Amino acid sequence: MSYVGKTIKYVILALFAIIFLMPVYVIIVTSLKPNSEVSLEQMWKLPTSIDFSAYAEAFTNLAPNFMNSIYLVIPATLLSALLGAMNGYVLSKWKFKGSDTLFTIILFGMFIPYQSILIPLIQFLRSIDLYNTIPGLILVHVVYGIPITTLMFRNFYASIPDEMLESAQIDGANFLGIFRHIIVPLSITGFVVVAIWQFTNIWNEFLFAVTVTTSANQPIMVALQNLSGSQIVQWNVQMAGALIAALPTLLVYILLGKYFVRGLLAGSVKG
Amino acid sequence: MRQNGGQMGSGRLSMKMHTRQAMIAYLFLLIPLVFFLGIRIFPTIYAFFMSFSVQGEDGYSFGNYVRLFHDPVFWKSVLNTFLYLIITVPLQLAFGLLIALGIERVHRFRWFYRIVFFLPYMTSIVAVSWVWRLMYDSNIGVLNQILKTLHLPQQGWLSDPDQALLSVSAMLIWQMTGFTMLIFLAGLQGIPRQYYEAAEIDGASKWKTFWKITFPLLNPTILFLTVIGAIQSLQTFTQIVNLTGGSSGTIGGPLNSTSSIVVYMYKQGFRDFNMEYASAITVVLFIMIMLITLIQLKLLNRNYDA
Numbered sequence: 035m036s037y038v039g040k041t042i043k044y045v046i047l048a049l050f051a052i053i054f055l056m057p058v059y060v061i062i063v064t065s066l067k068p069n070s071e072v073s074l075e076q077m078w079k080l081p082t083s084i085d086f087s088a089y090a091e092a093f094t095n096l097a098p099n100f101m102n103s104i105y106l107v108i109p110a111t112l113l114s115a116l117l118g119a120m121n122g123y124v125l126s127k128w129k130f131k132g133s134d135t136l137f138t139i140i141l142f143g144m145f146i147p148y149q150s151i152l153i154p155l156i157q158f159l160r161s162i163d164l165y166n167t168i169p170g171l172i173l174v175h176v177v178y179g180i181p182i183t184t185l186m187f188r189n190f191y192a193s194i195p196d197e198m199l200e201s202a203q204i205d206g207a208n209f210l211g212i213f214r215h216i217i218v219p220l221s222i223t224g225f226v227v228v229a230i231w232q233f234t235n236i237w238n239e240f241l242f243a244v245t246v247t248t249s250a251n252q253p254i255m256v257a258l259q260n261l262s263g264s265q266i267v268q269w270n271v272q273m274a275g276a277l278i279a280a281l282p283t284l285l286v287y288i289l290l291g292k293y294f295v296r297g298l299l300a301g302s303v304k305g
Numbered sequence: 306m307r308q309n310g311g312q313m314g315s316g317r318l319s320m321k322m323h324t325r326q327a328m329i330a331y332l333f334l335l336i337p338l339v340f341f342l343g344i345r346i347f348p349t350i351y352a353f354f355m356s357f358s359v360q361g362e363d364g365y366s367f368g369n370y371v372r373l374f375h376d377p378v379f380w381k382s383v384l385n386t387f388l389y390l391i392i393t394v395p396l397q398l399a400f401g402l403l404i405a406l407g408i409e410r411v412h413r414f415r416w417f418y419r420i421v422f423f424l425p426y427m428t429s430i431v432a433v434s435w436v437w438r439l440m441y442d443s444n445i446g447v448l449n450q451i452l453k454t455l456h457l458p459q460q461g462w463l464s465d466p467d468q469a470l471l472s473v474s475a476m477l478i479w480q481m482t483g484f485t486m487l488i489f490l491a492g493l494q495g496i497p498r499q500y501y502e503a504a505e506i507d508g509a510s511k512w513k514t515f516w517k518i519t520f521p522l523l524n525p526t527i528l529f530l531t532v533i534g535a536i537q538s539l540q541t542f543t544q545i546v547n548l549t550g551g552s553s554g555t556i557g558g559p560l561n562s563t564s565s566i567v568v569y570m571y572k573q574g575f576r577d578f579n580m581e582y583a584s585a586i587t588v589v590l591f592i593m594i595m596l597i598t599l600i601q602l603k604l605l606n607r608n609y610d611a
Contacts, residue, residue, distance in 0.1 A: 279429055
């Protein structure tokens, strides 16, 4: 390959990367400015001095909702990863009469647009006293995660040979013993990928959050939408708030992204 | 993997043992299944029944559907939803493929590019929408500043009824491209190297190699991404609400120019508390998504048979 051709490829990719990262520049620069510097002439410019007041204001407003999101995302992620692992295990390694039909039904659930069940869902949550509560949202996310987590784990388990389970069974290991001592240690990558996936989706989710909870119980994404108030948007505060809200998933993604993307490429495609 | 639990012990274990193990397997699935039925399948049926009862009236009727048929905002939202689909799906596939092909061919910084392009897909839609809203802002946004520097006329972007839907679409494409890129990368990795080597020996040009080998072999990937992209664009909601709703805006944009089916459902059900009417809207959405999925699955199967 010619040197010129190679350079062109890198330049094109880099250009695309710059366009992709433009919003990142806007959010960081704006959030570090005082409100007086947020104007058309100064939009591209760096702040004259670094100003954290927007962060202070955004944090004071968002802190309770940030904690709501933490109380939501941790149990919901753990539970749905565990359920997916169990379901995938039963459906791929303990096949019984009708297990394939069951799997099809679970996958079919993935195609039901969740917007179309929103109204009965809220009535159902009301009837079991979980409407407008964090546990209610946890329940919804765990149940909605079942198809995708089951599918992901089922694909990961495909690489574990059945002979291994058979010999463990002959040695006297039972259903749970095999799960704990063979399946779990061999599917740690699977757990990481599924956990990151669920963590990100649940943290970022908006429609369930805005319809199932009100004011004090709302997760951070709804609070971020409401942060702008009803009059003129204070852009520096709004950008600081957006960064605070996006930070947990960004951190997870930046720290583990390399393994996550590799795991997705390896696990998801074989299905 | 095809054998069932009963064959796992190769007949060395007693039948009673197998029955017990199968029972345990059933038990483990029972709890999630009950919730799955209760929260996913049952409400779908319930929503269907609800859509046939009109608020304040007894019994079942087609009242809501008749009203939908004569509701201009509903039709506007349906049209918009299809525009989102037609505009965003082909472009996000094209950009995703272009970037994936580029990344396949570079050797340095490959992981960096993967992460940069996948980043928008992993970032919160709400947070991202607000950044784009600032960039689009007609008074202080960077896009108008770029136009000003180039001595071009300023645009209204999200506040202009003629541009709002396209502006929302641009962000949708930006966000979904990372996802299509990743799936294309996986698809490209699945193409056997020998094909390319054979093409090279035959002296085929790069362009020809792409159209005769890469593109046909990527067909299943393209169809998969079209299905996923179509389903996602039919459900567009969060981006619209955050880009054109809340303060200094109305949900659904100026003159409902960005409203989608889900946005209109949300307005009817959760702003105006007309749950029965909203249910009818969701039934229409449900049928549309099912139809598109079925058509595409048919195409997918035909593609595999050929």
